[in-house]
Amino acid sequence: MSLQGGFGGWGAMRSFTRDRSATRQHLAPGTTKRIVSFARPYTSFVVTLTALLAVDAALGATTPLLFREIINHGVLGRDAVRVVTLALVVGGIAVVTAGLGLVERYCGSRIGEGLIFDMRSQVFAHLQRMPLAFFTRTQTGALVSRLNNDVLGAQQAFTSTLSNVVSNLLTAVFTLAAMVVLSWRITLVALVMLPLFLLPARWVGRRLQAITRESYDLNAQMNAMLTERLGVSGALLVKLFGRHEREDQAFQGRAARVRDIGVTQAMYSRVFFLLLVASLSVALVYGWGGLQAVAGTLSVGSLVALTAYLTRLYGPLTALSNVHVDVMTALVSFERVFEVLDLEPLVREHPDARDLPDDAPASVEFDRVTFSYPRAEEVSLASLETVAVLDQTTPAQVLHEVSARAEAGRLVALVGPSGAGKTTMTNLVTRMYDVTGGAIRIGGIDVRDLSLTSLRDAIGVVTQDPHMFHDTIRANLRYARPDATDEEIVQALRAAQIWSLVERLGDGLDTVVGERGYRLSGGEKQRLAIARLLLKAPRVVILDEATAHLDSESEVAVQKALATALRGRTSLVIAHRLSTVRDADLIVVLDGGRVAETGAHEELLARAGLYAELYRTQFRPQQEAEGSPADSRRGPGS
Template identity: 65%
Template sequence: MPHPGHGMRSFTQDSSVTEHRIARRTLRRVLSFARPYRGRLAVFLLLLALDAAAGAATPLLFRHLIDDGIAAGDRGLIVLLASGAAVLALVSAGLAVAERWVSSHVGEGLILDLRTAVFDHVQRMPLAFFSRTRTGALVQRLNGDVLGAQQAFTSTLQTVVSNGLTIVFTLAAMLAMSWQLTTLALVLVPLFVLPARWFGRRLATMTREGYELNAEAGQLMNERFNVAGAHLAKVFGDPERENARYGEQVRRLRDLGVRRALVSTWFRVGLTTLASVAIAAVYGLGGLQAVAGELTVGVVVALTAYLGRLYGPLTAMSNVQVDVMTALVSFERVLEVLDLVPSVAQKPDAADLRTAVATRGAGVELDGVTFRYPSADEVSLASLESVAALRTDPTGDTLRDVSFSVPAGAMVALVGPSGAGKTTVSQLVSRMYDPTAGAVRIAGADLRDVTLDSLRATVGVVSQEAHLFHDTIAENLRYARPDATDADLEAALRAARIWDLVERLPDGVETVVGDRGYRLSGGERQRLAIARLLLKAPDVVVLDEATAHLDSESEVAVQAALDEALVGRTSLVIAHRLSTVREADLIVVLEQGRVVEQGTHLELLQASGLYAELYRTQFAPAEPAPAA
């Protein structure tokens, strides 16, 4: 399957034709983001034109002030022209403030648009994308790259337009005064323009490398500074080793920064030196012409002033190619993410699953389901992935022709050895992935044909690791139902057998649970996750070994909460407790991605197959002795 980001990756190739094609395509996309700001951009361009005209008029005033005022001894004209120059300076200052006001509104608006576009697109990506993506690299795209892309609309645009107009006005005035000296000044123009291409390519490459290194450093901090990573580092890590690893990454960033600064400095110093040589030449030749009576002193002074206004913008315009190429690197990295096509997406004509559930009940069916986990090229970008992810692409099908059905309100237990495909089945029912072949249906509707909102409302999941955001208990629960009242929260917490504990907390439901809920025990997190599920009130419940790693006391409390959660709901349970398996209306036994047995507990024991073996080795020893 061709990957939507492959075309963007070719930017790193050396072909100038490819670079040119990509640059043009990216520029068109840049302009599409600017479309909502057409009016403000027009005002911005008008202000730039007025500012350039005001700046170009100033040396003309000085020319007349010297030739017609000072040389002629006309005090009135001197005062008038000096006052005019002061007024032009004030006008330029006012125009500069106005330009900044407009450009900041446009630039900050574009940052908002880009960030929300990337965030919205990323959150719609399938689970496979996040399982491969480095979080630090993704955050870098959302922050650093977006800010870099924004430069194309503000400082770069201002540089191009303002300096372009300044060059035009300046050359017109210079040609009117002395075409000979103007021609001399223009001889050096190619020396300002030609180096820009080479320096631009070098700096663009360094910019891309810098983004990658920043992403790696950010990923390391993200992994080490979240509570789970910090705990692992405390148990197994070595502070000196961690510091050395981070230090190596930031040293590479330092070295790159030094190289980048030197390249930029050589470029800037070379252009500044050329400008100084040109100004000295004009002063010399112009002075000789003034002594010979061919030019006035005022013209020589005005011409040298114009040279400063010519070479300064030329230097800036030469840097524009550098700025544009580095800005395009940022923009292309943002567009790489926006161009990723979610492998799990909603059809335009998708139906509401809740309507089918209300009519036919929430029965679940897997019909000839075959599934292979997607490869890297199908779900992500090489620049966002870890090396480990790239080396672990799937080589075969995880599920093969799996078929079974669960009537509405019934419970099916999935059992089998590790790696049999139990969790994969549960993820297909909640549409974390789509099957490679076959269909997954709820209420007779193929999940690929229903809206994602209605599917989320219909299916609830409690996994082995209950995740909580760094927020209050109330906000973690309302994540499932934002309009829930305090009374709704209390009812869900009571049903989840955790209200008594929450009530004893100093801040009650407003208690902050910490990063990933680590201020709570595993059993408490699981019961909060069940409360969140109850608050959502789904028709189908998926339990992925929700009590697998709990102590006996917590397991009893969580199991009681689960019993409450499953009443009247269709449930798909990956279980390790025999009591849960016994209560199931149907047991589906998986091995190596295939259904090898189906039936009730007694039926499967009598069949003396894999289930009977699992019962003897796994379930029976774990079953607690009956109470006296």
């Protein structure tokens, strides 16, 4: 039974457009603690960065005081030496500050890039352990977005956000202290105008948090569409149906939403308020301070220093007023990444799992196996599906008390109508899914008690449409056995009846097969998959419609290759073409998820049951087609 067929029992599709994470206004409990655990390996860099920011802020607060001295005692005192000396000091501070900036950038990048590496590695490793059902439901583009955009957003929490908070806090403290020393009255007046900016800034900050979440979701949807349409299969489908104009419009629609949310983010920027209030404050200080300077109660140098400090004060203070919102916005990405990491794999390896013994017979036994496909919430996240999810109804049972046995070294064929449960049975053997009831045993050991590596090392699978990576023939074959030599690869290709073709290619084993092997024909790709299987040398072989869509010439070549691949191995073969399983040691006929009958080819024909009916249905058109030419050659009255 195909995976798609198995989903049919879940119920009708319903539209789903709201991301659960987008509706939450607060981070999940424990998020902060988990973030700290990610940053722990970089503690030394965080401490160093904080110290450097403190020195940088102190030096920045010193510069206006030097300006004050230059004006008061250098320019007004007509002391050229002092002017030159203090100017050189200001220049030296600028050089030191630039050097500190480089070291700060280095520490920040070590923290940020290290976090990106750690998080991407953890997410990718976690995704590799997810069951097949997870990947049949989620959008590839949404997953890629979590690994790219969201991880980069999480990095900002420890680079931009952390450095900005520390830098702004220290700058504000040093600046206020210096301003109070120069003139506490003018400082107090300057601060009176701060609420004119802080109140709208806080409201804007809360809106930015919600907009950021929406922006991530819209970018993920656009990435998902790009991934699907720019792949070979998607591009072929678009061209075959002539839908490029419709696709252009659909992509423009999604890209426009991303554009609009970007414009909205820009319009909610606090720069307008900052410039307005800061300008008014500078005007106030110059007006009142200028009057005091004229009256002789405030030096000109102090007035210049105060206005210089004022421009350094409003930015940090307003940023700190929304520090909570800024941090929460930056940490949205962390929550989205943790959402994926917290989704437990449905198929897990037992803590005491053991390897399949080398001397264990490679028999495969189905013992009263029942199975229902998992519910949506068990295997996926609504935020990774975007377009639609299935109703949360109880899934229909796909297999019902299925019992069958493939003896070691024997070939067992699984046949039956579409949707009978054939592919589902083979997916259970490899633990793409786990049985709902009963057990599957290899060599007498329940597959759930075996380590996943040992189990999958023992099984080789050739599917109807085998996947090839966009890489060379050599690399695709070595995926089965990384230590395989070129000589062993050539032997496998010979046994798979395809070496003569590879040998004629200009680049030989270094020929790139293209995405999903699209540069190869169906028969060539199947034979390469068989060569990959031969390199792996598994004890159990599963063939899922391996020759279903091949032309006669390719089928003959593939059948020869399969004869070599199956020799001496326990084999489970799914076939709709019953002519390919006549010589099977045992044929298991499935119907509606149940075993309808079992036996050898001639025995099943003699029973005149479902197998005989399927056989007659397949071969009657062929016999009629073969008889038609003979009938047409008969003359009148013959």
